Amino acid sequence: MDKKRLKAAVEAILFAKGESVESKDIITALECTEEEFAEALDALKTDYARADRGIQIVELENAIQLRTKEEFYDDLIKITNVPKKQSLTDAALETLSIVAYKQPVTRLDVEKIRGVNSDSSLNKLVEYGFITEVGRLDAPGRPLLFGTTEQFLRSFGVKSIEDLPQMNPDVLEDFKAQAEKEIQIKLDI
Amino acid sequence: MDKKRLKAAVEAILFAKGESVESKDIITALECTEEEFAEALDALKTDYARADRGIQIVELENAIQLRTKEEFYDDLIKITNVPKKQSLTDAALETLSIVAYKQPVTRLDVEKIRGVNSDSSLNKLVEYGFITEVGRLDAPGRPLLFGTTEQFLRSFGVKSIEDLPQMNPDVLEDFKAQAEKEIQIKLDI
């Protein structure tokens, strides 16, 4: 398949499918090499980057998907029914951050960290499609394990779990420094 | 709104809606003139006409819509219909053997022999082209008669129906005799 046709075919597939498509599936269907696919994808991205284009490619784990560019949101809400955003409660957000950073986790893991029963938060997150059951822990009772979904990546604007903001011990150090500073201020007064 | 932005916004709207959008609705949403809109639309059409684009604009009455170019349907088929390995079910094989050896047969004949409704097996076999309607029985309701096809002969390596191993009345008599014998043995015990 010549380069132009390959590029066009990738666009055609992404448009028709609407949802995310795994790169390897496209490569199989179009019978091209990984390099040829990567080249076509790059060419498409360059195209879409132009100011007179309204759509863009978003990469999620090993899949790609088309979406509108952010700057047309205000125009779009005037004419399309924008799906309602799932606004999450603080409890659900806390639970989500535990699942995202510690996945796979059981209900009990979440409950231990939060110090409260988190069933309803977990259920809500499953219902919204942000997390899903990813298996069972090899332990008595074989409890369910939860992990985040592609929908989570999409809704929170990250390519993959690795791209989540880092949560490292430094953050904890910051907390400590902050706490100490606060105490200092107090003592100074 | 500058021309490039207008063009991009039209693309974003067409993409997000997926279905057809009335031109006047786009004009209202983007607060542009009819001329500006027509110009943007033309520019988009010129873009999409290029060989390296996979989508096109379709105009219907007073509405427009984005659509995959027809020449990529084959690629889409490859990615949306992952071919399942086809094989004949036991039910279909039974039905096929009955049609092959007792043809021409009606649905009712097959059903009587198999003891179960065989419509779906018969339909499947017709769909695969192994059997076909060969006429109608001269009986109340004029039921359809089925027989095997050339495809069946080809696939099972027979030159003609006459080459099928015959199942003659003697064989049936044998079965009957055999069944009686078995019962006799049972009674003797």
Add this chain to the structure above:
Amino acid sequence: MAIPVKLEVFEGPLDLLLHLIEKNKVDIYDIPISLITEQYLEYVKNMPKEDLNVVSEFLVMAATLLDIKCKMLLPKQEVEEGEEEIDPRAELVQKLLEYKMYKYMSLELKDMQMGSERYIYKKPNIPKEVSSYKAPPDYESLVGDNTLQSLNELFKVIMKRNEDKIDPIRSSFGKIKKEEVDLDKKQLEVCAYIEAHKNCSFTDLLSKQKSKMDTIVTFLIILELIKVGSVDVKQEEAFNDFTITYKAPFTRIELV
């Protein structure tokens, strides 16, 4: 009287503790346990008690706090050489830090979600020609290992199975007619029997019946005779036989 205080809502005991630590501007690594416990208990005392599950979660933490407070009041235990002395608060501090970290990350997530709200995705538009496409039959895989021979074998099996369904012995049996019990005749028989014996045993009467249906009908007739007052039935002891005594002339019984 307690002044009603509008209570802040906390996600859980850890959330409340963090709040108290921040409010008092104390070091999370060196929590003044008495002060914090006191404030914690004060909050729990005032919290709405409707949801006992929630309350109990807060109470568990209260118990933990009191436990730590006790340990800190006790004189320090002798520590074995080389081993570091364990602060009773250490475990709680760890939990608080872990929770605080995830809580912090949850705020980051919240911002991220707001930032990615402005993209719109589209629904699939699979052309009809594509979605209704049916792959042509792959005859090789359809036929698979089946041969004309196996088809023939299968046909023989089916025909045999069909033949076996007809049991050659039973199919030759004549039909057995159902024995009907003639109610009028039966009634006359039973009545005549009782009248002739004046006193008779129920068991004896039943033992004279030929079939199950006869027995059932006889029993029903006796019940009816009792009802219309033609006979008396006596039983000397539980589980013993009944004695049927003739009382009055019989009238025709309509058994339904």
